[in-house]
Amino acid sequence: MGQRGFWDEQQRVEKLKTKKPVLERLSQSIPWESFRPLLERGYAQERKSNAGRRRIDPLILFKMLVLQQLFNLSDDDTEFQVNDRRSFEEFVGLGVMNDIPDATTIAFFRERLRKAGVIEELFEKFEAYLRSQGLEARGGQIIDATLVPVPRQRNSREDNKEIKENRMPEGWDENPNRLQQKDLDARWVKKNGINHYGYKNSICIDVEHGFIRRYAVTPANIHDSQMLPMLLDPENTDDYVWADSAFAGERFEDLLDLGGFESCIHEKGSRNHPLSDAAKERNRIKSAIRACVEHVFGCMTMSMGGKMTRKIGLEKNKAWWGLKNLTFNFLRYLLRANRAFALA
Structure with a gap:
């Protein structure tokens, strides 16, 4: 093979674009500029003088956070991948002559958005956009939760006992560097005989379109059912849950009835009172619809780099999973847009 020239490289780039990769379609389909006012508010800070480096466009940093969630990357990996991959660089809106924001800048930006309470507003902003596109919540809603693993803490039994009782173990506050590496909010929970450590991401999706409409992030030991009032979506056009x-x-049935919802919750047997064949058949029919929520968690696990989260503390995990849920909705919107295009 001969040496490649400039036009050969240009042809290669154009050929890649014709393949319509996910990042290219995200760039074209998501209304990025509509997020700018919220991002500006979250990133705003007073400058003592005009000296120093010019501030990075917050939309560039927001797209880097989306990339991070698409592939479950650390801050350092996000910086490296945007430097290394042409598609990442073009997606965030940078060229080969631009400086790439470093890992510290990415982390700083995410923290500013968290502290300003902007991440929840970004989620609601896209929800409003979906409604404007005729994708409002329909067909009823499905509620479920998934465990979010975090790195396990190596604490003594005494320390874990103090943490479980919401008290800081003795001596920890004397070493701030050590304390900031300790997660005082993550909890243990046993599921199907296996111990898990971390948090839960509880979500509500609508049946017809499959978008996440509401979410809540809690320590892993919080029972799924406690999140029901927070997750119910009154905007759904149908009443089935x-x-x-x-x-x-009975208390959950009463709660749904009080809110005007119609329960499609699975029936549960108990010791010496197993489910009848008729109840099992009803559960089987309900499962055909309820299984749609498992596709959301499956996408996060298989297509978005997994659920392992390396953030410390409940508030930082809320921010991380708020961005994760928003990014899932971006991908879901692409899927719906492709279907609409195919039917047109």
Whole structure:
């Protein structure tokens, strides 16, 4: 093969663009500029003088956070990948002659958005956009939760006992560097005989379109059913609510009835009172619809780099998973847009 010339490289770039990769379609389909006012508010800070480096466009940093969630990258990996990959560089709106924001800048930007409470507003902003595109919540709603693993803490039994009782172990406050590496909010929970450590991402999706409409992030030991009032979506055009047997019980049925919802929650057997064949058949029919929420968690696990989260503390995990849920909705919107195009 001969030496490649400039026009050969240009042809290669154009050929790649014709393949319509995910990042190219995200760039074209998501209304990025509509997020700018919120990003500006979250990133705003007073400058003592006009000296120093010019501030980075917050939309560039926001797209880097989206990339981070698409592939479950650390801040350092995000910096490296944007430097290394042409598609990442073009997606965030930078060229080969631009400086790439470093890992510290990415982390700083995410923290500013968190402290300003902007991440939840970004999620709601895209929800409003979906409604404007005729993708409002329809067909009822499905509620479920997934465990979010975080790195396990190597604490003594005494320290864990103090943490479980929401007290700081003795001596920890004397070493600030050590303390900032300790997660005082993550909890242990046993599921199907296996111990898990971390948090939970509880979500509500609509049946017809499959978008996440509401979410809540909690320590792992909080029971799924406690999040039901926070997750119910009154904007859904239909009243049906699907959930697994963790939400079964008279008080939850009463809560749904009080809110004007119609329960499609799985029935639950008990010791010496197993489910009848008729109840099992009803659960089987409900599962055909309820299983749609598992596709959301499957996408996060298989297509978005997994659920392992390396953030310390409940508030930082809320911010991380708020961005993760928003990014999932971006991908879901691409899928719906492709279907609409195919049917046109």
